Amino acid sequence: MTEGTYPHSFGGVSVWCDQLVRGMPDYDFHVVALVGGTVNQPAWELPRNVASVTPVPLWGAVPAGRTPGRQARRAFRPLIRDFFDTLLDPTDAGQQWFGLVLRELFEYGQRYDLTAALRGEHTVRALSDAWQDGWLDGEATAPTVFDALTAVELLEHSLRPLAIPPVRAEVSHCVANGLAALPALAAKWTYGTPLLLTEHGIYLRERYLGYRGGPYRWPVKALHLAFLRKLCTQAYLEAGMIAPGNIYNKRWEERLGAEPTAIRTVYNGVDPADFPAVDSEPEVPTVSWAGRVDPIKDLETLLRAFALVHKRLPEARLRLFGGTPKGGEGYLNRCKDLAAQLGIGEVATFEGRVEEIRDAYAAGHVVVLSSISEGFPYTVIEAMTSARACVATDVGGVCEAVGDTGLVVPPRDPEAMAKACLDLLTDNDLRHRLGQAARTRALEYFTVDQAIGTFDELYATLARKYPLNQDREVRSA
Secondary structure (H helix, E strand, O other): OEEOOOOOOOOHHHHHHHHHHHHOOOOOEEEEEEEOOOOOOOOOOOOOOEEEEEEEEOOOOOOOOOOOOHHHHHHHHHHHHHHHHHHOOOOHHHHHHHHHHHHHHHHHHHHOOHHHHHOOHHHHHHHHHHHHHHOOOOOOOOOOHHHHHHHHHHHHHHOHHHHOOOOOOOOEEEOOOHHHHHHHHHHHHHHOOOEEEOOOOOHHHHHHHHHOOOOOOHHHHHHHHHHHHHHHHHHHHHOOEEOOOOHHHHHHHHHOOOOHHHEOOOOOOEOHHHOOOOOOOOOOOEEEEEOOOOHHHOHHHHHHHHHHHHHHOOOOEEEEEOOOOOOOHHHHHHHHHHHHHOOOOOOEEEOOOOOOHHHHHHOOOEEEEOOOOOOOOHHHHHHHHOOOEEEEEOOOOHHHHHOOOOEEEOOOOHHHHHHHHHHHHOOHHHHHHHHHHHHHHHHHHOEHHHHHHHHHHHHHHHHOOOHHHHHHHHHHO
8 A cells, every 4th residue: 555656656665665566576466556636657667466556546536426315414424523523532532432433434435425425514514513612712723614624625535545445465565654554444444454554754744744834724734633643543553563664763653552562673675786886986076866856855955055065165066866746846946946046056956867876876976865854765775885975864764774884964954964065075085985884784784685575574474364463453352
């Protein structure tokens, strides 16, 4: 189960998915892919063991459906009011109630048109009533009817995965928490399918970050974030095994209710044959960056840092490699405008996707990662395998990956990032020593064979209902 990634988009998580599927040819994979809107052909060439792909559009046109009849309306009204009450209840009892109500919504969606019911006038009225006790009359942040309409629309789109028939398989593997967990929960409720949950970045944290500058008023943000928090917690509680991509994620997962004994960290890995050590370097001091052009990558900080580098080394260049997701063109243009304002528009170049990603690492003396949120980023371990020294922000599992083979700086700190880049660009011995140490570390800890072998073991354990899974079922009962 994926959201916004494999097989319809490129990026680190999609690379991970493709590695997993190709590395386990004895398994048949049925991919349930949550997508934004219009369903396009897969961006990836799918191997033979991908038995099916079920795209689930979350946005775009409203799915055609029938108007709920009297029986459906009668069943839905108390259910939707209970749902809103659970979202507004911050207690542990509210979480337990949420799980029960979410399952009832799924069962309703299998019998009736859930989308049509959620878009009905009664749903807006039920939310307005549920909100009444939380705000004083005349309070500035008190929710309006428009807030109720907006919140209901967000929830309707978020709950669309509950309306599709569950896929029957031996294991449900979510490669993100949040909305991607909905079809996995549905399969567990229907067939008893064990759930394996992998997180690269922390889904809930990234939603918090995304809503900082979101267009919605506080009541809408609070309600939707409450839904996502409870959904993520529910997935942790119901997972047979949680396999985060780094130890940093484990702390978040335990805080949100995950059973510590059910967590096993599995680091991402790369194929060393795809990333041989790069011996040559560019003729002029060059910083390279690779990834998708997205606000979470915080390219503004990188550009500001490089402007400081350029003042010290006027011959320096910044080369940025990576595609722009559909709908992200505005962010790309904003970054280009910022580069021009900083006076580095001619020496900081956005070069789009590169056919061989290792060429992006060879293009620089130093590889930089400027993100404000990450899991266990491929760009770092790929660059390390290529024997490039890295400057990376201290987010997610970056410190676990880099160790003492690169320079780690605080996020959103252009001065610290600039100093680290200058230290490496101007000290050949340090740069080369760290690059060789990085390759040694990557080959020891972060190879794809290690990761694939671990997931093979986890799949077999869950599918055959080994004691770990049975123990969790007993405790849950």
